[in-house]
Amino acid sequence: MTNEVRVRFAPSPTGPLHIGGVRTALFNYLFAKKYNGTFILRIEDTDKNRYVANAEQYIIDALKWCNIPFDEGPNKNEEFGPYRQSERKEIYKKYADFLIKNEKAYYAFDTAEALNEERKNHEEQKKTFIYNWHNREKGRLVNSLVLSTEEVEKRIKNGDKYVIRFKTPTNETLIMQDIIRGEVKIDTNVLDDKILFKSDGMPTYHLANIVDDHLMKISHVIRGEEWLPSMALHILLYRAFDWKAPEFAHLPLILKPTGKGKLSKRDGDKLGFPVFPMEYLNETTNEVSRGYKEDGYFNDALINMLAFLGWNPGTEQELFSLDELIQVFDLKKVNKAGARFDLDKTKWFQNQYLQNKNNTDLVELFNPIIDANLDGNGFKDFNTEYRTKVISLIKERATFVSDFWNLSNFFFITPLEYDVKASKKAWKEDTNNLMEELIVILTAITDFSTENIETKVKEWITSKEIGFGKIMQPFRLSLVGAMKGPHIFDIASMLGKEETISRIQKACATL
RNA sequence: GUUCCGUUAGUAUAAUGGUUAGUACGCUUGACUUUCUAUCAAGAUAUAAGAGUUCGAUUCUCUUACGGAAUACCA
Numbered sequence: 110m111t112n113e114v115r116v117r118f119a120p121s122p123t124g125p126l127h128i129g130g131v132r133t134a135l136f137n138y139l140f141a142k143k144y145n146g147t148f149i150l151r152i153e154d155t156d157k158n159r160y161v162a163n164a165e166q167y168i169i170d171a172l173k174w175c176n177i178p179f180d181e182g183p184n185k186n187e188e189f190g191p192y193r194q195s196e197r198k199e200i201y202k203k204y205a206d207f208l209i210k211n212e213k214a215y216y217a218f219d220t221a222e223a224l225n226e227e228r229k230n231h232e233e234q235k236k237t238f239i240y241n242w243h244n245r246e247k248g249r250l251v252n253s254l255v256l257s258t259e260e261v262e263k264r265i266k267n268g269d270k271y272v273i274r275f276k277t278p279t280n281e282t283l284i285m286q287d288i289i290r291g292e293v294k295i296d297t298n299v300l301d302d303k304i305l306f307k308s309d310g311m312p313t314y315h316l317a318n319i320v321d322d323h324l325m326k327i328s329h330v331i332r333g334e335e336w337l338p339s340m341a342l343h344i345l346l347y348r349a350f351d352w353k354a355p356e357f358a359h360l361p362l363i364l365k366p367t368g369k370g371k372l373s374k375r376d377g378d379k380l381g382f383p384v385f386p387m388e389y390l391n392e393t394t395n396e397v398s399r400g401y402k403e404d405g406y407f408n409d410a411l412i413n414m415l416a417f418l419g420w421n422p423g424t425e426q427e428l429f430s431l432d433e434l435i436q437v438f439d440l441k442k443v444n445k446a447g448a449r450f451d452l453d454k455t456k457w458f459q460n461q462y463l464q465n466k467n468n469t470d471l472v473e474l475f476n477p478i479i480d481a482n483l484d485g486n487g488f489k490d491f492n493t494e495y496r497t498k499v500i501s502l503i504k505e506r507a508t509f510v511s512d513f514w515n516l517s518n519f520f521f522i523t524p525l526e527y528d529v530k531a532s533k534k535a536w537k538e539d540t541n542n543l544m545e546e547l548i549v550i551l552t553a554i555t556d557f558s559t560e561n562i563e564t565k566v567k568e569w570i571t572s573k574e575i576g577f578g579k580i581m582q583p584f585r586l587s588l589v590g591a592m593k594g595p596h597i598f599d600i601a602s603m604l605g606k607e608e609t610i611s612r613i614q615k616a617c618a619t620l
Numbered sequence: 621g622u623u624c625c626g627u628u629a630g631u632a633u634a635a636u637g638g639u640u641a642g643u644a645c646g647c648u649u650g651a652c653u654u655u656c657u658a659u660c661a662a663g664a665u666a667u668a669a670g671a672g673u674u675c676g677a678u679u680c681u682c683u684u685a686c687g688g689a690a691u692a693c694c695a
Contacts (some may be wrong), residue, residue: 121695155692184623190672221693237622237691273695290625299623307693315695338624338690362624362688371688417644421633425643444633446626447688454645506658515658577654584653592655 114146121153122164125389129363132415138177139438150182155311171386189325201312203327215351239301258265272489273306288358319346331358361419362447405509411460419448419497460508468500487521503596524590531592535582536620557606587616
């Protein structure tokens, strides 16, 4: 690659970033890093009405948690700044005027009501209203193409509201290149004269986006597929300015897990899974939306899952660290079709990451949970070694750190009650007597190791000729309180002789 | 409605002008652990439909169907 790679993620601060946005950011980041390029965050806040105060901070925090740091952006290496479009307001007018002067754009004075009226009329006739060469000079619309120069100047001087529209060229088949989709063709006659500059003095997305991408020397525009229909306008704008256009790549959309349409911000609450990387507080409604972080997902697991939504390296490896992703990432291998979000697969990634984490690291995360649940009620003090051992025994059944406690509470507290169904099944009339005998066996064991207990107990069961189930099931029930948990002899060894025997006695007394 | 984009099992995807169309999640069954939400093993399920090009197409072309997006003084 001869030119420097500079890509940008350009969200609009109208609310929290959802995982589709995170994936767009991720792909931009991976592409930039792969080519030693620059990843830029630009805040596209040209719509005053939809602006949400805490959204920008959320976006920044979310990218940080996801480990997708930007090289340039608000308050960071502002060489091409500012990076908020609201702070670049003055820049855009100049470029809009340039287009007017070169007859690539024109003033339009039509009111929103008049345009709505047109749309309605067209709809009644089953036609679509398009503001373009069909009608822009036919006199029904009010713009500088039909008005005299004097009239236009008078209106502007008067303070009449106006917008600036792009004068789309006619009779041309545009052939565009998309890195992911290949050739995309469109007839310019079906395009409409998009508004570039709004009557409130702000540019629309289209103008601001092109001007900023040019000024910030963006080399590749990597964005969601919803922008594909706008690519023609954008290419035409680059041409009108006589600028070199960047390369484009339109990413497939992330679709709802069930039903129709693309994943939307509301789906999380409706379908019962997070759509946001982190929890988000809506400050006007005070509603809290759940986030992957708070639900217990690891950031690297989320990122790995997202990377595989619409892309894969072409090998059978599925687990990749961020650095490995950077190495193997290739825009050309991104899929064209929309990808349905799959919660099961997401959990699988999380599970894999949990299994691969060091137990010593996991203890740090588990400690607060143990301490909160214990609150001085444990049967002894539990050192880090003990806690780590517990994790090693139950980890494979867990997906989240928050699963640990349910899987391991019996390592810390004596069962308070016994699972009713299991008790009925496992505890028979002669069980108490058998347990008394088991206690005798256990008492005799000096080295209370897993292996030792196992051989001694099994020897005894075999010599008594009484099916394993009659002993093992009540034994487990006594120690755990339910028919669950890891290898029973591991549990006994961990609890120690005294606690093990005392639990059996307690069970005998209760059941 | 119009324009653009897309379509390999339930889902995410791999591969190829000639293969038993691969993998993962999920699902089913079995084994093991005489517990399980774990583990192991086995299994079922796919090239949307039709036509054309070709000795041969899932792969290239066209049509249809279906899906998605866009069609705002939102991004």
